[in-house]
Amino acid sequence: MAAPKVSIIMPTYNQARYIGAAIQSVVDQTFPDWELIIVDDGSTDETAAIVTQFNEPRIHYIDQVNQGVCIARNVGIAKARGEYLAFLDADDLYERNKLQVQVAHLDQNPTIGLTYGWRTEIDQHGNPLNLARLPATASLETIVLSFPFAPSDFMVRRTWVDAVGGFRLGFVVNEDRDLYIRLVLAGCQCVNSEQFLSYRRLNTEKTFSDLPAKLDDMLRALDTAFSDPRCPDEVQVLYNAAHRTIYLDWAYQAAIQGESALAQAYFRKVLDYDPAMLANEGKQLLHSLIYTATSDGGDPELRLHRIFAQLPPEMSTLATRCNWAIAHGYLLRGLSNVLWGRQARGCADFTCAARLGVTLDKVFLHEATVQLLNYEARFGAAVAQNTFQKLIRALRQSRLSTGARWLYGCYSINVAFRYYRNRQYTDVPLTVVRALLRDPLYLLNRGVVAILVRSTIHLLRPSTIRTWCGLKTYP
Numbered sequence: 001m002a003a004p005k006v007s008i009i010m011p012t013y014n015q016a017r018y019i020g021a022a023i024q025s026v027v028d029q030t031f032p033d034w035e036l037i038i039v040d041d042g043s044t045d046e047t048a049a050i051v052t053q054f055n056e057p058r059i060h061y062i063d064q065v066n067q068g069v070c071i072a073r074n075v076g077i078a079k080a081r082g083e084y085l086a087f088l089d090a091d092d093l094y095e096r097n098k099l100q101v102q103v104a105h106l107d108q109n110p111t112i113g114l115t116y117g118w119r120t121e122i123d124q125h126g127n128p129l130n131l132a133r134l135p136a137t138a139s140l141e142t143i144v145l146s147f148p149f150a151p152s153d154f155m156v157r158r159t160w161v162d163a164v165g166g167f168r169l170g171f172v173v174n175e176d177r178d179l180y181i182r183l184v185l186a187g188c189q190c191v192n193s194e195q196f197l198s199y200r201r202l203n204t205e206k207t208f209s210d211l212p213a214k215l216d217d218m219l220r221a222l223d224t225a226f227s228d229p230r231c232p233d234e235v236q237v238l239y240n241a242a243h244r245t246i247y248l249d250w251a252y253q254a255a256i257q258g259e260s261a262l263a264q265a266y267f268r269k270v271l272d273y274d275p276a277m278l279a280n281e282g283k284q285l286l287h288s289l290i291y292t293a294t295s296d297g298g299d300p301e302l303r304l305h306r307i308f309a310q311l312p313p314e315m316s317t318l319a320t321r322c323n324w325a326i327a328h329g330y331l332l333r334g335l336s337n338v339l340w341g342r343q344a345r346g347c348a349d350f351t352c353a354a355r356l357g358v359t360l361d362k363v364f365l366h367e368a369t370v371q372l373l374n375y376e377a378r379f380g381a382a383v384a385q386n387t388f389q390k391l392i393r394a395l396r397q398s399r400l401s402t403g404a405r406w407l408y409g410c411y412s413i414n415v416a417f418r419y420y421r422n423r424q425y426t427d428v429p430l431t432v433v434r435a436l437l438r439d440p441l442y443l444l445n446r447g448v449v450a451i452l453v454r455s456t457i458h459l460l461r462p463s464t465i466r467t468w469c470g471l472k473t474y475p
Contacts, residue, residue: 004058005033006099006155007080011072012038012090016045018201019090021126023054025199026088031099034058036088037076042066070167070175077166084155092152093122093199102155105193113188114138114156116149117197120378123297124203128340130295131196131374138190140235143180144225144242148190151176152198160188171217178221185230196378202296211254211262218246244273248285252292255307264312271314282318287363290328297336300329301352327358335368338394339375339387350398360395360403369410376415409438413448420451428455 008026012019019038026036036056040047040063051061062075077085084106088094098117105115116138121130138148164182167175184190208214222242225231251266270277270285277285293303308322334349368391376384388411392404412435419427432452435442442448 003081003083004035005082005103006031006035006084006086007076007082007158008034008036008086008088008099009073009076009080010036010038010088010090011041011069011076012043012047013041013066013069013072014043014045014047015090016043016047016050017091019047020050020053022088022090022093023051023059025094025096027054027056028096029094029099030097031103034099035060035080035082037079038062038090039064039072039076041069041072068169068172070169070171073175074166074169077161080158083158085158085161086155087151089150089152089201091201091203092150093201094152095195095197095199097195098197099155101193101195101197105191106155106157109191111189112191113160114154114183114190115193116154116190117193117195118377119150119153119198119200120196121200121202121295124201124205126201127297127342129202129297129336131371131378132200133374133377134192136192136194138180138184138192140181140184140225140231141238143177143184144222144235144238145245147177148180150198150200152200154190156183156188160186171220173214174217174221177218178224181221181224185225185228204296204298207257208253211250211257211259215246215250215266218250219243222246240273244270244277247273248288249292252289252307255310256293256303258306258310260310263307263310267312267315278315278317281321282315286318286321286325287328290325290332294329294332294336297333300333301326304329323356324358327353327356328361328364330356331358331360331364332367334394334398335364335371335391338391339371343390343394347394347397350394350400354398354400358400360400360407362406365403365407365410368407369414372411373414373418381415405438409435409442412438413442413445416451417447420455425455425458428452429459 010022023036026034036059038051038059038061040051040061042065048061048063051059060079062079064072064075073087084103086099086102102115102117106112116134118131118133120128121132122128134148134153135142142148160183164179164186168178171178180190226236226239247266247269251263251270254263254266289304289307290300293307294300304322304326308319308325311318330349330353334346334353337349338346372384372388375387392408395401395404412431416428416431416435419431428451432442432448
């Protein structure tokens with residue numbers, strides 16, 4: 001039997017609730033030349049029964065005693081026969097064209113070692129929450145500071161994975177970031193295919209045992225980069241920022257799990273790495289906690305109350321900001337609900353925020369603009385405009401219309417820049433004018449003035465005018 005083009009590796013442990021949908025998302029692919037290797041790492045639920053229901057010769061099932069996710073992934077790699085490797089966590093999903101898009105991207109760009117896509121984030125019930133448009137490229141800098149992509153987002157050439165030895169053993173979490181770091185240090189180029197290709201599931205019910213061990217995995221992955229002599233100086237200077245982010249993530253997790261001693265210790269480490277997190281009334285720290293508390297669709301009020309109750313004395317000055325933080329949490333959750341058609345729930349969230357005396361500050365308005373632009377990239381301009389109008393109505397219904405004019409202007413300016421980048425010059429002037437009607441201060445922005453003038457000059461060229469008039473254009 002000829003080797004398939006793509007081998008998809010799916011490690012699983014007690015994911016019977018989701019694995020059927022994950023497998024079906026592979027079976028439904030528009031690109032047919034694949035094999036799916038499912039490595040069951042000692043599940044005790046109905047995983048095996050669900051897998052065997054699929055009468056599909058391209059699916060291979062391996063049942064082993066529990067040995068951890070790194071060994072499970074490496075067992076799948078060892079069995080894989082494809083030129084390209086893709087990964088799919090058993091609770092995630094592929095878009096139907098995921099393999100087709102990424103195979104084409106690698107085939108057409110031989111210098112790219114790894115390609116990844118944008119993703120839709122969903123909750124444990126499958127309800128959409130956020131759209132994540134990931135960066136155009138993933139450098140060592142972006143990898144140590146954040147997760148530029150997840151396992152279900154990417155496809156990689158088999159030769160690169162073999163070159164770095166697959167997944168390193170001993171990790172319970174963060175084994176994927178450790179792999180990404182080693183790939184990039186070895187010279188692998190990671191480039192975005194810039195389409196929405198996967199669904200990542202976020203579970204509000206998820207808890208972690210042995211938090212110190214999980215934190216240690218995160219720190220060891222970072223050490224893979226910072227201890228390597230190939231790590232450049234411009235990345236070495238990010239040491240404190242990268243460690244601050246890790247400790248903040250686990251301080252949050254410890255707090256919502258009620259592990260106060262750990263939460264306080266980790267919050268102290270955040271300040272050790274970046275004392276400026278408490279500057280400006282701690283807004284940078286607070287906005288990070290607010291976003292994390294709401295990004296998976298959970299209850300922002302419950303979570304933020306838990307966090308504020310477990311802050312160390314050094315952060316006691318933040319206590320007065322509790323209601324402010326909760327109100328902004330409701331704003332973000334309301335934004336997600338309205339964007340995804342849950343209008344009544346979105347209005348209820350906005351009403352809760354209004355009752356707490358919130359105003360629409362630029363942090364929220366910027367996030368709303370980003371999500372609207374992501375929505376447009378996912379569903380098109382007409383759908384995004386309709387959704388935008390629903391958002392404005394929900395804000396006004398909840399008596400939060402103060403920032404609506406600014407939001408309209410900000411969204412319009414970003415659309416104008418997109419039109420300009422795509423050379424849709426005829427659409428630029430009117431879009432800019434719409435923004436200026438909401439906020440004339442955009443005239444002080446050099447970039448806005450530049451695209452307006454350049455688009456107008458382009459439209460006044462004789463060749464453009466002749467095209468408008470339907471006349472033949474001669475060289």
